[in-house]
Amino acid sequence: MSQSSPLTTTESVNAEFADLDRMSTEELARTMNRQDAVVPEAVAQRTTEIANLVEAALPGLRAGGRLIYAGAGTAGRLGVLDASECPPTFNTRPGQVVGLIAGGSEALVSAIEGAEDDADAGARAVAALDVGPEDTVVGVSASGRTPYAIGAVREAARRQATTASIACNEGSELAAAAQHPIDVVVGPELVAGSTRLKSGTAQKLVLNMISTIAMVRLGKTYGNLMVDVQSTNVKLRERVRRIVADVTGAGPQEVEDAVEGADGSAKVAILSILGGMTADQARTELDHHAGVLRAALERTGNHY
Incomplete structure (x- = not known):
């Protein structure tokens, strides 16, 4: 088994781990943790590309467009x-x-043999969503050669959508198909070819960044507070009350009344308290500012 150079391809075999099955449990844990530690640095090398993608996606998202991911496995x-x-x-x-996942919802819990190899299925999935210029389609594939993801990105490009790719190899076919390629090269996997490991972690980090940064830029947070959270359970309802109290400084009863009047919306409750207005007036004001709480508060002369 020959030593592969680090940061090459997702299918490479690293001879450093040739005795993996002889390691103790503690050695395995330490080795795997050391390998995982390279992922954040690999992502850090691509922050400019990630930021550029989000900036490209924002105009479409503000105009009602969608963020669409396409991948297999x-x-x-x-x-x-x-x-x-x-x-x-x-x-x-x-x-x-x-x-979008190759093989449909069943593929979320079971391997659907051959689904990833169907480029036409990726294209059909994009077409079924009637993707257009306001949308952003991101193909996700550790190898960068998954036909389903490539087909989805190519169809999106044909429809004049913004396109991007997330891969863990450089110079892949998927990257070549995308306007905004993001290549996060993490090197050979601990278990050779098992891209659910470092490659999967890298993809998760990048996806977190894309969606979170986009939502922050769209005004879905206030500072780092989750003011658009859906208060659908006890924990989240308490979080809403805590957010409203933190921003407004109001007492428990005023917060409770405002949250109830706002039907659980932190944004509406905050604006109604600080702006001295009814919940309906706060909703109207937020609508005038595309749902951005900070902009609505600045108009009332309040800020956090």
């Missing part, structure tokens, strides 16, 4: 995960962030 599941967490975290509208 682990990459596809990570895209679906990121998309599914945006509504409760940022109160995104239905379908604003979408995860």
